[in-house]
Each structure stands twice: as C-alpha cells, then as structure tokens.
Amino acid sequence: xxxxxxxxxxxxxxxxxxxxxxxxxxxxxxxxxxxxxxxxxxxxxxxxxxxxxxxxxxxxxxxxxxxxxxxxxxxxxxxxxxxxxxxxxxxxxxxxxxxxxx
Amino acid sequence: xxxxxxxxxxxxxxxxxxxxxxxxxxxxxxxxxxxxxxxxxxxxxxxxxxxxxxxxxxxxxxxxxxxxxxxxxxxxxxxxxxxxxxxxxxxxxxxxxxxxxxxxxxxxxxxxxxxxxxxxxxxxxxxxxxxxxxxxxxxxxxxxxxxxxxxxxxxxxxxxxxxxxxxxxxxxxxxxxxxxxxxxxxxxxxxxxxxxxxxxxxxxxxxxxxxxxxxxxxxxxxxxxxxxxxxxxxxxxxxxxxxxxxxxxxxxxxxxxxxxxxxxxxxxxxxxxxxxxxxxxxxxxxxxxxxxxxxxxxxxxxxxxxxxxxxxxxxxxxxxxxxxxxxxxxxxxxxxxxxxxxxxxxxxxxxxxxxxxxxxxxxxxxxxxxxxxxxxxx
Amino acid sequence: xxxxxxxxxxxxxxxxxxxxxxxxxxxxxxxxxxxxxxxxxxxxxxxxxxxxxxxxxxxxxxxxxxxxxxxxxxxxxxxxxxxxxxxxxxxxxxxxxxxxxxxxxxxxxxxxxxxxxxxxxxxxxxxxxxxxxxxxxxxxxxxxxxxxxxxxxxxxxxxxxxxx
Numbered sequence: 001x002x003x004x005x006x007x008x009x010x011x012x013x014x015x016x017x018x019x020x021x022x023x024x025x026x027x028x029x030x031x032x033x034x035x036x037x038x039x040x041x042x043x044x045x046x047x048x049x050x051x052x053x054x055x056x057x058x059x060x061x062x063x064x065x066x067x068x069x070x071x072x073x074x075x076x077x078x079x080x081x082x083x084x085x086x087x088x089x090x091x092x093x094x095x096x097x098x099x100x101x102x
Numbered sequence: 103x104x105x106x107x108x109x110x111x112x113x114x115x116x117x118x119x120x121x122x123x124x125x126x127x128x129x130x131x132x133x134x135x136x137x138x139x140x141x142x143x144x145x146x147x148x149x150x151x152x153x154x155x156x157x158x159x160x161x162x163x164x165x166x167x168x169x170x171x172x173x174x175x176x177x178x179x180x181x182x183x184x185x186x187x188x189x190x191x192x193x194x195x196x197x198x199x200x201x202x203x204x205x206x207x208x209x210x211x212x213x214x215x216x217x218x219x220x221x222x223x224x225x226x227x228x229x230x231x232x233x234x235x236x237x238x239x240x241x242x243x244x245x246x247x248x249x250x251x252x253x254x255x256x257x258x259x260x261x262x263x264x265x266x267x268x269x270x271x272x273x274x275x276x277x278x279x280x281x282x283x284x285x286x287x288x289x290x291x292x293x294x295x296x297x298x299x300x301x302x303x304x305x306x307x308x309x310x311x312x313x314x315x316x317x318x319x320x321x322x323x324x325x326x327x328x329x330x331x332x333x334x335x336x337x338x339x340x341x342x343x344x345x346x347x348x349x350x351x352x353x354x355x356x357x358x359x360x361x362x363x364x365x366x367x368x369x370x371x372x373x374x375x376x377x378x379x380x381x382x383x384x385x386x387x388x389x390x391x392x393x394x395x396x397x398x399x400x401x402x403x404x405x406x407x408x409x410x411x412x413x414x415x416x417x418x419x420x421x422x423x424x425x426x427x428x429x430x431x432x433x434x435x436x437x438x439x440x441x442x443x444x445x446x447x448x449x450x451x452x453x454x455x456x457x458x459x460x461x462x463x464x465x466x467x468x469x470x471x472x473x474x475x476x477x478x479x480x
Numbered sequence: 481x482x483x484x485x486x487x488x489x490x491x492x493x494x495x496x497x498x499x500x501x502x503x504x505x506x507x508x509x510x511x512x513x514x515x516x517x518x519x520x521x522x523x524x525x526x527x528x529x530x531x532x533x534x535x536x537x538x539x540x541x542x543x544x545x546x547x548x549x550x551x552x553x554x555x556x557x558x559x560x561x562x563x564x565x566x567x568x569x570x571x572x573x574x575x576x577x578x579x580x581x582x583x584x585x586x587x588x589x590x591x592x593x594x595x596x597x598x599x600x601x602x603x604x605x606x607x608x609x610x611x612x613x614x615x616x617x618x619x620x621x622x623x624x625x626x627x628x629x630x631x632x633x634x635x636x637x638x639x640x641x642x643x644x
C-alpha cells in the first residue's frame with residue numbers, strides 16, 4: 001500500500017519499473033528497495049526458514065538481520081531490504097540456504 | 103590502497119558531525135557508509151528534535167540530515183564513500199571495505215567508529231511470522247519509501263522509538279491498536295506519550311505480548327498483564343486483530359569493528375550492550391580509534407551529534423591540527439553533552455558512562471586487568 | 481497518571497494553568513510539559529520573552545502569563561506538541577483553543593469536527609475558526625477551534641467528521 005498524501009513528507013518517486021516476483025509481473029519505482037516494492041504490492045513473505053520451513057519476512061530493514069534473503073536474478077541470499085530494485089529483476093522466494101550456480 | 107588522515111565509519115548524525123568538525127580544523131576525512139545515502143537513521147525521523155540550538159532542536163530529523171549531508175558535500179576535505187561496507191580492521195591499521203562488489207583497502211591515521219545501533223528482537227510464540235518488524239524498519243518503509251506494511255499495528259515497547267513511531271504511523275494513515283510496555287512506567291518522553299494517547303492510542307503499561315497468531319503472516323496478537331514480579335497474570339489476556347506487530351524493545355550498539363580492533367569492551371546494561379572503554383575525548387583503549395554515537399552506547403541523536411563533534415575535533419587535534427578557539431570549542435561541546443545528560447532522563451546514560459569513561463590512558467590499560475573486560479585477540 | 485498512561489492528572493494541570501483572572505483577559509499559552517527533559521526551543525521561539533530563560537536545559541518551561549499574549553509561535557516550535565493557546569474571551573458561550581495539528585486532511589474554517597480530550601475520547605463538537613498552515617509552519621499547523629466554554633480546558637485534539 002502506497003502513501004499518496006503525507007502531512008510532513010513528499011515522496012518523490014522515481015521512474016516506474018517492472019520486475020517479476022515468483023514469475024508474476026509487478027511494478028515498483030526506481031530508487032526503492034526490492035523489499036519496499038514487494039510491500040507496496042502486498043508481498044510480505046520473503047523466504048522459507050531453513051529447518052522448519054516457516055515463512056519469513058522483513059525484520060530490521062537496514063541490512064543487518066538476514067531475515068529477508070531472497071533469490072534475485074538467480075543469486076541467492078540477497079538482502080532485499082537494502083538491494084535496490086532494477087528494471088526486469090527476477091525476484092524469487094528463497095527456500096533453504098540457497099545455491100550458487102556457475 | 104587509499105591513505106587518509108581520518109576514516110569515519112558510519113555516515114549518520116555522529117559520523118557526519120565528526121567529519122565536519124575534523125575538517126573544520128583542516129584535517130581530511132573519508133566517510134564510509136553502507137547505505138547509498140548519508141544521514142543514517144535521521145532520514146526517517148520526521149519529528150522535531152529535542153535539545154537546544156546546538157543540536158538543531160525543533161528541526162525535524164529529515165532536515166538535519168539534509169543540512170549535514172549538504173555541508174559534508176561542500177567540504178573539500180571530506181571524501182564520501184557510500185554503498186561501501188567496512189568489513190574489517192587489520193593489525194597493520196588497514197580498514198577493508200566492500201564497494202560495488204570490489205574490495206578496497208584504506209590506511210587511515212585515525213579512525214572514528216560511528217556505526218550506530220541495530221534493533222533488538224523479543225522472544226514470543228510466532229515472533230518469526232512475516233508482519234513482525236522492528237519499529238525502525240517500519241519507520242523506514244513508511245517515511246522513506248512511502249509504503250505501508252499493513253493496516254493496523256500493535257506496538258511493543260513504550261520508549262521514545264515505540265511512541266514516536268506509533269505517532270508517525272498514524273500520520274501515514276495506519277491504525278495503531280495500542281502500545282504495550284512491560285515496565286510499570288512509560289519510558290518515552292511524556293509529551294510524546296500524551297500526543298499519541300489523545301490521538302486515540304492506548305498505552306498498556308505492565309503488559310507484554312504473549313504471542314502472535316496467524317497462519318502464514320501476522321493476523322493478530324495477544325497481550326497479557328504482568329504482576330509486580332513481571333509474571334503474566336492468567337485471565338488478563340486481550341486479543342488484537344492486527345496485521346503488523348512492531349518491536350521497539352531497544353537497540354544494540356554495532357561494535358564489530360571495535361571488537362576486531364581489540365578495543366577493551368565492557369557490558370554495560372545502561373548503554374544497551376557491549377561498548378568500548380573510552381577517555382573523555384572518546385578515544386578507545388586502542389590509540390587512534392575513537393567512538394561516537396550509538397556505537398558507544400545507545401542514546402539520543404542529539405547526543406550522538408555532540409559526540410561526533412568531540413571525536414572529530416580530538417582526532418584532528420591528535421594529527422596536529424588546531425585553531426585559536428580549539429579549547430573553547432571543545433569545552434563548549436563537553437558542556438553541551440553534560441547538560442543534555444544532566445536531567446532525570448539522562449540518569450541511566452550518566453550511570454552507564456561512569457562505568458566506561460576513564461580519564462587516563464594508563465587507567466584504561468590497567469583497567470584491562472582490574473575490571474572484568476573482554477578484548478579480542480586476532 | 482502521565483508515567484503510566486500518558487494522561488496528565490488534575491494536579492499536574494493545576495501547576496501550569498493560568499489564573500482565572502488572566503484567562504478572563506484573552507488568549508494565553510499553556511505549556512502542558514510536565515517532565516524534565518533536555519529541550520528548550522519554546523524559550524527561543526518567544527519574541528516577548530514570556531518564557532523564562534532556562535538555567536538548565538532540563539528545566540520545564542515557565543510561562544509568565546502576564547507577558548504572554550497568546551500569539552502561538554511556541555505552539556508551532558514545541559517538539560512535544562505540548563503547548564496550547566486558550567482564549568476564553570472568544571464569546572460568551574464559546575472559547576477558542578489553538579492546537580498543533582500534524583495530520584491530513586486539514587480542516588477548513590467552518591468545518592464541524594469531533595472535539596477530543598487528553599484521553600483520546602470524544603467530548604463534543606467543535607467548529608474550526610482558522611487554520612494556520614503553509615510552508616513556514618513546516619508541517620506543524622495550528623488549528624483554531626471554537627468549543628463550549630466549559631470544554632476549553634478539556635479539548636486538546638480533534639478528529640475530522642466521517643464524510644458520508
């Protein structure tokens with residue numbers, strides 16, 4: 001959910017860009033993080049925990065806690081709370097520890 | 103390898119002020135920050151700050167952030183590396199940094215560690231469900247990106263952050279179902295508490311969160327009243343249908359670099375965790391490494407700016423820079439800090455600082471054996 | 481009690497309310513600031529020097545109600561949004577309460593709003609008389625509410641009426 005009017009702030013949003021989340025095409029803005037764009041689209045679950053397979057979302061939002069790791073453009077363990085959204089990004093829910101493919 | 107006079111790690115209120123003050127004496131500084139912007143957590147502080155003129159009181163954190171960043175950009179003696187994460191400190195005095203997936207080495211003569219703090223979590227059933235956030239995390243989503251993570255919030259913790267963020271969520275058009283606080287008293291400044299209460303948000307002191315519920319994401323939370331021994335009172339549970347739970351249960355100083363550098367560290371509850379010993383000019387037990395702001399103990403941003411100023415002046419002075427009014431400037435900053443901390447709300451900080459501020463370096467060294475301290479050997 | 485629920489008691493308020501004789505003379509500022517915290521912008525904001533100098537930044541504000549003319553500059557500058565102006569001379573039946581307001585939408589003069597007390601409870605209706613907004617207010621707008629005389633020391637917030 002995006003805020004359109006705010007008593008103190010003006011949100012100067014960048015260019016509208018497209019990305020995919022688990023194959024579904026979504027829209028976000030240039031300059032925002034992947035996590036912010038996902039939240040704006042109502043997506044709050046980022047990965048599955050390694051052992052108990054429980055859903056995990058964003059917690060610290062400053063790149064510190066590892067709760068929000070996702071697979072971005074095939075690369076696992078990306079902290080989506082600090083990684084900026086880019087046109088055409090392929091964002092996927094991460095299950096397990098993630099694998100590096102060469 | 104980049105050689106420099108002063109390396110400031112962290113570009114928040116403490117780091118920016120440190121670099122500006124060091125540069126004002128003629129020293130050159132490099133600021134490293136892992137974000138791609140300067141200002142640290144100031145960039146989401148939409149409220150007017152407390153303090154006095156020297157700490158830009160009554161200005162909003164977001165404007166202070168803009169002012170400081172602008173001043174830094176104008177200062178020829180300051181070089182800024184954003185989107186750059188300090189990775190480590192090595193015995194030969196080299197700081198390593200990752201920027202744009204490249205490995206950089208910096209060899210500074212002095213280091214000011216202004217890395218700030220990170221939010222704590224709290225154990226309760228289902229605290230790992232999506233929808234449970236640090237209060238600062240939601241503050242960033244809402245105030246920086248203009249994105250609401252849900253409709254209705256339960257805030258856990260009635261310290262300044264919990265109460266201020268609750269107010270800011272109301273401003274963003276979210277509902278706040280209530281604020282729970284395990285302690286018998288509200289920790290936030292009462293004026294902040296009063297303004298959320300009149301806006302319709304009840305504060306439940308002596309209450310804690312018993313658990314969150316929801317299948318895949320947060321759908322609600324149960325709170326419970328606590329007795330004098332902080333034990334839950336059965337039968338006092340209340341349910342709230344909320345889709346967001348914010349935790350504002352304190353911060354931890356971010357001290358990895360200080361540990362790695364071998365600074366003498368001490369656990370001080372009043373300062374919210376392990377913090378380095380320092381002298382009154384904020385130099386740690388490792389000569390040439392200074393600490394400023396939340397990394398040295400969790401406090402308000404106004405104090406962080408004053409500490410940054412102090413560390414910046416002292417680091418520059420140690421390199422041989424000075425100014426005719428150096429002594430009076432430094433004395434002024436020390437006075438400002440003392441007055442910020444002198445009231446009843448500064449009591450905890452005063453107690454904490456007493457445990458880690460040593461007047462002589464010798465005392466700091468001997469302190470290593472006398473006090474129960476920890477240092478790392480790498 | 482403030483420390484427990486964020487609501488000042490009658491005793492708290494008694495320390496800061498102007499004398500009835502002063503209230504009968506016109507608008508005056510009331511600083512509902514009950515805790516020693518390091519904060520002094522109200523002092524610096526007052527052009528009439530009606531707020532006593534702070535010997536220590538942790539002092540609570542002391543307003544000389546005789547010097548204060550209720551201009552409201554301090555209402556805008558207080559980081560705690562804790563200062564209000566009350567004018568009991570507005571009319572025989574109504575008093576004016578000027579309060580800081582940082583929410584959207586902003587009301588317009590003539591709007592009827594729900595008057596809210598310090599506990600967050602609706603206590604009646606209020607009529608918006610004036611809205612001081614604009615760039616120089618930097619987001620802390622001041623809304624002038626006409627409220628029944630007997631609510632002038634109760635009403636400290638308002639909610640917009642639901643639009644049907």
